[in-house]
Amino acid sequence: MARDCLELIQVGWAVGRSVRLCLAGGNTPKPVYRRLAQLLRPGLLPFDLAEVSAPASWTGTALPTPRLELLPGDERFVPANPSQLNQTMLLSCFQPLLQSPGCHWLGWDLSTGPEQACAAMDRELASREAAAAPLFDICFLGLGSDGHVAGLFAPPTVAGQAPAEDVDRQALFTAQAGPSWQGLAPTEPRQRVSLGLAALRSSRHIRFLLRAAGKHRACASLLDGRGDGAGVRLLRSLGPQTESVAAYILD
Secondary structure, three states: OHHHHHHHHHHHHHOOOOEEEEEOOOOOOHHHHHHHHHHOOOOOOOOOHHHOOOOOOOOOOOOOOOOEEEEEOEEEOOOOOHHHOHHHHHHHHHHHHHOOOOEEEOOOOOOOOHHHHHHHHHHHHHHHOEOOEOOEEEEEEOOOOOOOOOOOOOOOOOOOOOHHHOHHHHHHHHHHOOOEEEEEOOOOOOEEEEEOHHHHOOEEEEEEEEOOOOOHHHHHHHHHOOOOOHHHHHHHOOOOOOOEEEEEEOO
8 A cells, every 4th residue: 555655656756746645634544654654765765855955045834846745634623632633643654754855744724713724724725736737646535434534524314304405414515515624523523624525636546545344334335436425425526637546445
């Protein structure tokens, strides 16, 4: 799995392109990230990331043209509890790589509120958009037992409810179709910020990292394209920018 992703990254570098990865949170992808960070160590690359440096006049926190950019696809809005943040896990996995000036971290701004965090992320992504080019080279996604991906949760369907009465559910799906979204998860920590389907589907390659235990129905629905979970809705909305989709069962 990690070597598959390494090859995709190297393809981008080979044509002179900076590479951007959208990262899933949770525990499932941790071993993949750690292995990928090992494979990407300076000295094991076709070129040395450590050779990339900012101009003397540059005063910003990010390099003007980073060769590798890492971004969490969603975040738990609990700034007072760093141990619960996806960012904490991701920075731990990629910390050796992030010491290189050629690697840049683009995280969610949790210093204000969820709405402001989404607006700030929207601006960051808009500044990186290029005509006919996807935002991400690789988008890593997990899958919840309810079929959610990233932080795109949906309320449970009420048994016997007619579709015409399900206005709130459809309004939620419409809101989640944008570049980012802030809302509630069914479990604590409930407040979440997340990239929306418009951003997630702007990916050259999508890699689902799954654990089937307790999620057999969600995995089957994703692979069969059934239901209205965010993962299924994402796959239905993919366009020609997406070159490949793969699912890895890590059990």
